Amino acid sequence: MQRSRFLFCFLCLFSAVSSVQADDVEQQIAKIKQVQKEGQGNQAASQAVQQLSQADQSALIPILSSFEGANPLAVNWLCGAFETIASKAIQQNKLPKEQLEKFILDKSHNPRARRLAYETLIKVDPEATERLIPGMINDPSVTLRRDAVQRLIDQAKELQKVGKKDEAKQAFQQALTGATDDDQVKAIVKPLRGLGEKIDLQKHFGFLSDWKIIGPFDNRELKGYDTAYPPEKKLDFSSALKGKEGEVNWKPVNTEDDYGIFDIAKSISPYKGAVMYCAADFYSPGEQELEIRLGTPNAWKIWVNGKLLFARNEYHRGMIMDQYSVPVTFKPGKNVILLKLCQNEQTESWAQRYQFQLRIARPSGTGVLSEKPEATTQLSR
Amino acid sequence: MMNKNALKLVLPLIAIGLCCGADWPQFRGPMTNNVATSDTPPTLVDQESIAWTADLEGRGASGPIVVGDKVFLTCATGFKQDQLHVLCFDAKTGKQLWDRQFWATGRTQCHNKMCVATPTPASDGKRVFATFSSNDVVCLDLDGNLLWFRGLSHDFPNASNSLGMASSPIVVGETLIVPVENDDDSFTTGLDVKTGISRWRIKRPRVANWTSPAILKPSADAETLVLLQSSEGVTAVYPETGETAWKYEQGAGRIPSTTVGDNTLYVPSNGLTALAPGSSSEPPKVLWQEQKLSPATASPLFYQKKVFTVNRAGVLTCANPEDGEVIWRLRLKGPFSATPIAAANHLYLVNEKGLLQVVQVGADEGKQTGEIDLKETILATPAIADNALFLRSDQHLWKISSK
Numbered sequence: 001m002q003r004s005r006f007l008f009c010f011l012c013l014f015s016a017v018s019s020v021q022a023d024d025v026e027q028q029i030a031k032i033k034q035v036q037k038e039g040q041g042n043q044a045a046s047q048a049v050q051q052l053s054q055a056d057q058s059a060l061i062p063i064l065s066s067f068e069g070a071n072p073l074a075v076n077w078l079c080g081a082f083e084t085i086a087s088k089a090i091q092q093n094k095l096p097k098e099q100l101e102k103f104i105l106d107k108s109h110n111p112r113a114r115r116l117a118y119e120t121l122i123k124v125d126p127e128a129t130e131r132l133i134p135g136m137i138n139d140p141s142v143t144l145r146r147d148a149v150q151r152l153i154d155q156a157k158e159l160q161k162v163g164k165k166d167e168a169k170q171a172f173q174q175a176l177t178g179a180t181d182d183d184q185v186k187a188i189v190k191p192l193r194g195l196g197e198k199i200d201l202q203k204h205f206g207f208l209s210d211w212k213i214i215g216p217f218d219n220r221e222l223k224g225y226d227t228a229y230p231p232e233k234k235l236d237f238s239s240a241l242k243g244k245e246g247e248v249n250w251k252p253v254n255t256e257d258d259y260g261i262f263d264i265a266k267s268i269s270p271y272k273g274a275v276m277y278c279a280a281d282f283y284s285p286g287e288q289e290l291e292i293r294l295g296t297p298n299a300w301k302i303w304v305n306g307k308l309l310f311a312r313n314e315y316h317r318g319m320i321m322d323q324y325s326v327p328v329t330f331k332p333g334k335n336v337i338l339l340k341l342c343q344n345e346q347t348e349s350w351a352q353r354y355q356f357q358l359r360i361a362r363p364s365g366t367g368v369l370s371e372k373p374e375a376t377t378q379l380s381r
Numbered sequence: 382m383m384n385k386n387a388l389k390l391v392l393p394l395i396a397i398g399l400c401c402g403a404d405w406p407q408f409r410g411p412m413t414n415n416v417a418t419s420d421t422p423p424t425l426v427d428q429e430s431i432a433w434t435a436d437l438e439g440r441g442a443s444g445p446i447v448v449g450d451k452v453f454l455t456c457a458t459g460f461k462q463d464q465l466h467v468l469c470f471d472a473k474t475g476k477q478l479w480d481r482q483f484w485a486t487g488r489t490q491c492h493n494k495m496c497v498a499t500p501t502p503a504s505d506g507k508r509v510f511a512t513f514s515s516n517d518v519v520c521l522d523l524d525g526n527l528l529w530f531r532g533l534s535h536d537f538p539n540a541s542n543s544l545g546m547a548s549s550p551i552v553v554g555e556t557l558i559v560p561v562e563n564d565d566d567s568f569t570t571g572l573d574v575k576t577g578i579s580r581w582r583i584k585r586p587r588v589a590n591w592t593s594p595a596i597l598k599p600s601a602d603a604e605t606l607v608l609l610q611s612s613e614g615v616t617a618v619y620p621e622t623g624e625t626a627w628k629y630e631q632g633a634g635r636i637p638s639t640t641v642g643d644n645t646l647y648v649p650s651n652g653l654t655a656l657a658p659g660s661s662s663e664p665p666k667v668l669w670q671e672q673k674l675s676p677a678t679a680s681p682l683f684y685q686k687k688v689f690t691v692n693r694a695g696v697l698t699c700a701n702p703e704d705g706e707v708i709w710r711l712r713l714k715g716p717f718s719a720t721p722i723a724a725a726n727h728l729y730l731v732n733e734k735g736l737l738q739v740v741q742v743g744a745d746e747g748k749q750t751g752e753i754d755l756k757e758t759i760l761a762t763p764a765i766a767d768n769a770l771f772l773r774s775d776q777h778l779w780k781i782s783s784k
Contacts, residue, residue, distance in 0.1 A: 037536040039578035046529045046576050053526050072486040073532050076517070080527025083481050087525070112484055119482070146460060181460045297543075310538070314564040317543035317589065323490055 025059045028052040029066045032077045045077055052081040057089035061099050064117055067110035075112060086120045095124055104132060104144075111141035111364070118144060137178040140364050149178045153187055160191065169195050176204070180365035182321050205321075206367025207260025207359040208280045208337070212237060213253050213268070215276035218244040219342050224275040225299055225313055231277040232303070235336065244274060257357075259321060261295075264341070265354040273345040274354075280337045282360060283372035284330040290368055292337070295323040296356040299342040304328055305335055315344045316351045322365075334372075405447045405764035405771075408501035408549035409720060413595045414640055415682045417724035417765035423783045424727045426739055426751035432769065432780040433475035439466065440496035440775045443511075443549075444719075447472060447766035448504045451523060452780075454773055455511050457497035463489045465497065467511045467519055472767050475780060479525035487515035487534025491545025494718075494760070496775075501549040501593075501762065503557065505574055510557050514545040518559060520577060529577035533559065539566035547591035551607065553620035556580055558607050562590035569594075569609055571623050581623030586611045592638040599644050599658060606658075608646065610639050615648055615665075617658065627659030631667070637676040637720075642683025645702065649676050653690060655705065671705035674698060677717070679730075684723040685742050691717050695732065697740065699747060711747040713738050718760040731772055735759045737781070755779060 031048035035041040052059065063082045067075055089095040100121045104114050121128050129147075136148040156171035172192045176199070179185045189199050202209050217229045230241050237250045255262040264276055292302065292309070297319040301311035310326045343354045360368045403419045404411065411418055423430055439458030446453050452470040457463070463485040469478040489497045491514050502511040508528060511519045516533035534540050540561045548560035556571040562585045570582040588611065595608040597617060606617040606626055615629040633639070634649035641647070645668065646656040652672035659665035674681070674690045682689040687708065688700045695715020699708045714736055721730045727750065728740045735755035741748045757774035764771045769782035 035530075039531060039572075039576065042529055042531075042576045042578050049527050049529075072484065072535055073530060076483045076486065076519075076530045076532070077527065079483050080481060080519075080521070080530065084526050087479060116482070143459060143464075183460060312539060312565060313587075314543060317564070318490070318492065319543075320490055323543060324488075 021055070021058070025052065025055055025062055029063065029078070032081070033066065033070050033074045035073050035077060036071070037073075049077050049081050053084040055081075055085055057085060057094045057096055059085055060089065060096060061103060064103055064109070064113040067113035070110075075110075079116060082116060082120075090120075090124055095120070097121060097125055101128065101132070107140055111139075111144070114141050115143045137174065139178075142180070142365055145178050145364070146181055146184065149175050149181075149184050153184065156188075156191070165195060169197065173197070180205070180361075180367075201258040202260050203369065204367060205260070205359050206361055206369055207357060208282065208370075209255050209260055209262075210280060211253050211262060212250045212279045213264075213276055214241065214243075214248050214250045216244045216248070216269075216271045216274035217276075218273070219275045220273035220345065222342075222344060224273075225301075225342050227275075229275065229277070231279075231338065232340070235279060235338065237279075250279075260357040260359060261355055262357070263353075263355040264343075265352060270352060271343055271354060274343045276341045276343075276354075278339040278341060278356070280339075280358075281370070282330060282335045282337060283370045284332055284335060285371045286332050288330045288368070290328055290330060291361050291363060292326045292328050292358060293322040293324065293361050294326070294339075294356065294358050295319050295321050296341065297353045298356070299344070300356070301340040302326065303338040305331065306338075315342075316346065316353070319353065319355070321357065322359075322361075403766060404449065404504070404506065405445075405766045406506065407446060407503035407551050408444055408593050408762065409595075409638075409640075409680065410722065410765070412641070413551060413593075414642060415680065415720055415722045415762075416684055417722070420765050420768050421725040422729070422765055422768055422770045422781065424725060424739060424741065424750055426737065426753050426781060428753055430751075430753060430781045430783070432782045435470055435475040435477060435778040437468070437773065437776055437778055439464070439498070441498040441773065442496050442718075442760040443498050443773075444501040444762040445764045445771040445773050445778060446502055446504055446509075447764050447771060448506060448509070448523060450767075451478065452764075452771055452778065453502055453504065453509050453511075454778065455498040455500075455502055455513065456775075457485075457489070457513065461489050462491075462497040463515070465511075465513050465515070465517060465519070467502070467509065467521060467525075469523075469525060470778060472769075472771075472780070475778070481519070481521060481525050481527070483517065483519055483530070485513065485515035486517055486532030488541045488543075489515050490543050495545040495547060497545070499545060499547045503550045503552045505552045508574060510550055510552060510574070512550050512559055514542075514547070516540055516546060516561055518550075518557075518572065518577065520557075520574070528575075531572065531577045533561055533570070537561075537566045537568070540568065541565075542589050544589065547593075549593040551594050551596065553596065553605055553607060556620045558594055558620060560585070560590070560592075560594060560609065562586065562588075562611060564589055569618075569623070571620060580621065583618070583623045585609070586613045588612050588635070590635045592633075592635060595639045595641055595646075597641050597646070597658060608639050608641070610648065611635065614650065615639055615646065615656070626661055627663070627665055629654075629656055629659075629665045634676070636678055638680040640681045640683055642688070642702065643686070645683075647681045647683055647688055647702075649681065653681060653688070653705065655688075655702065669705045671700070673707060674700055674705060679717045680720040682721050682723060682728070684728070685726065687742065689721060689728065691715070691721060691730065697721070697728070697730065697747060699742070709743075709746045711740060711749070713740070713749070720762040722763055722765055724765050729763060729765075729770060731755075731759050731763060733758060733760060735774060737770075737772065753781065
């Protein structure tokens with residue numbers, strides 16, 4: 001009886017200790033997730049992350065799960081604690097491998113948490129790569145999907161080397177379904193086109209190619225960036241407006257460039273000290289939280305349905321695909337995108353570009369097409 | 382015998398050396414002047430001087446820093462270089478001790494020659510502060526435990542540069558000074574080293590800038606100032622408050638940074654400008670300006686009462702700091718992005734192709750005493766500590782020392 005009583009007391013004590021630890025982990029996580037911009041919440045979070053980092057491996061999955069609903073700052077605080085705990089667990093050979101793998105396979109979890117879990121797991125189980133990556137060709141995680149795409153690219157190249165063209169083509173086509181990074185798309189498209197395939201990259205990426213454009217308006221001495229010319233006040237596609245060089249009208253334009261680049265300098269005129277406005281429609285089947293991804297070497301502002309989303313006053317620091325990502329909520333039906341594009345008066349050869357590319361994408365990078373393309377301002381091709 | 386004034390100037394250096402254990406705690410060393418306080422790396426070098434080589438991943442142009450027996454550096458991985466790493470190595474063996482990973486919260490686009498892990502980290506001896514081109518700021522203790530995190534581009538979305546940010550932070554007292562100077566939302570901020578909360582934030586000229594701050598401490602009893610350089614010139618600010626002490630407003634370069642030597646500033650401005658510091662009541666005084674000493678990418682160096690610059694052709698020029706007159710020139714194999722560093726009467730210069738060249742400083746000439754070909758692109762400025770050099774490329778971290 002005494003032995004039973006002792007055992008009972010021990011179990012109660014152990015249970016209490018475990019309960020305190022679990023509760024403590026949740027409390028520290030909650031404090032960390034309260035960090036906000038400009039260092040708000042940092043003091044409490046700093047204490048919390050240091051305490052959380054002392055937890056054992058049982059905290060790893062709760063930390064990963066807590067990425068859901070965490071802002072980008074809090075995600076990094078959680079990363080710091082996770083990595084410290086995981087590092088200790090690996091040294092002590094106590095990493096919960098099965099739980100991590102289960103977490104990775106659950107695509108409903110936060111993509112970055114899944115990636116972190118994956119990178120941790122393969123430190124102790126390199127074979128996990130072959131078990132997990134092949135099934136991730138359309139994964140919500142950008143980085144896991146990228147690894148899956150790369151695996152298929154490598155496979156397709158090997159098939160091509162041994163003359164299995166049809167199988168190589170299939171592998172490349174499958175890889176393309178998941179590819180959103182430019183380097184991988186190029187690595188796929190070149191051989192596919194060489195094998196006779198026709199590929200619409202504009203459609204693949206979701207580039208908008210049909211625009212209405214008006215201008216130039218005055219941007220001499222860079223004053224145009226902050227000047228609200230008529231298109232910013234009201235979009236009236238039928239009216240003539242007073243521009244920098246006289247009367248101007250809206251004109252439909254189109255680009256066939258693979259990457260949706262519309263080059264104002266080459267297609268219209270190499271304006272300097274100028275502002276152009278470009279408008280396009282995007283039809284959404286319902287309310288969608290997506291991203292406008294813009295590439296341009298010019299200063300710009302962008303509105304959707306009359307609301308200013310973002311602006312960047314930078315000239316000629318380069319241009320790449322997805323240079324800027326701007327969150328946007330599209331309403332059901334027609335949405336009007338207005339882009340203000342400013343060119344300065346620099347005379348250097350590298351400062352003459354006046355162009356842009358714009359696509360609609362999910363946060364994961366996959367392109368989203370307008371649902372009613374026939375109703376846009378599309379020109380006959 | 383050393384006079385009292387000279388002793389006052391030397392004491393802070395000795396104090397810093399003792400306090401840091403001859404650490405190299407930030408970009409351009411303990412006094413941000415490219416000079417080691419007490420360490421003596423080898424002067425006769427060859428391929429056998431490589432003590433160890435450690436593997437690195439991804440990309441990185443940040444210089445290594447050394448605190449005690451640990452080497453810290455940063456790198457970035459992923460197609461968009463949006464996975465940010467702070468790494469720690471054992472200075473004696475090159476063994477990796479830890480690697481902490483974070484996600485960029487700001488933009489990661491940068492020029493091909495640069496990368497997201499371009500700013501060199503800084504340390505106060507207890508913590509490591511790492512910044513990245515994405516304007517993320519990570520603070521860890523020396524064992525890799527996260528202390529705090531800030532995402533300055535997340536906080537201020539137009540604080541960014543499509544060519545990339547490169548300015549390195551410095552830590553003075555309880556404040557980490559982080560330059561975030563660019564074409565749009567341009568500022569420099571002072572963060573509390575314990576929490577990352579801003580002590581101050583000041584507007585800076587709205588133009589891209591890649592220079593790094595320098596420390597100015599005129600005497601033992603004077604307050605330390607931080608020198609912020611931009612296209613408009615140099616501003617001296619109090620590190621604790623960000624308030625301006627004085628300004629030089631004749632313009633300056635946006636890549637090579639100001640160097641301080643013998644209480645004189647050497648500013649990449651109008652070639653090279655020698656400047657006597659100002660005060661709260663007096664503006665700084667231009668002592669001389671010399672176009673022939675115009676630096677390229679590497680910052681100027683003041684050492685052994687001489688001024689050194691490296692031009693685009695890879696020519697090392699030695700000049701008289703009193704008047705800017707050229708004393709000697711030495712053609713090296715360039716080009717150089719890394720700033721030359723100095724110790725034991727020698728300069729250590731590594732070019733962009735990874736060729737480390739050692740030059741003995743003489744009164745009338747510079748003499749090359751050795752070289753090591755590391756055969757990889759090196760853009761990062763090396764560190765001197767533990768009587769050794771530490772250099773890094775994208776792929777490797779090397780220790781160069783005597784056997």
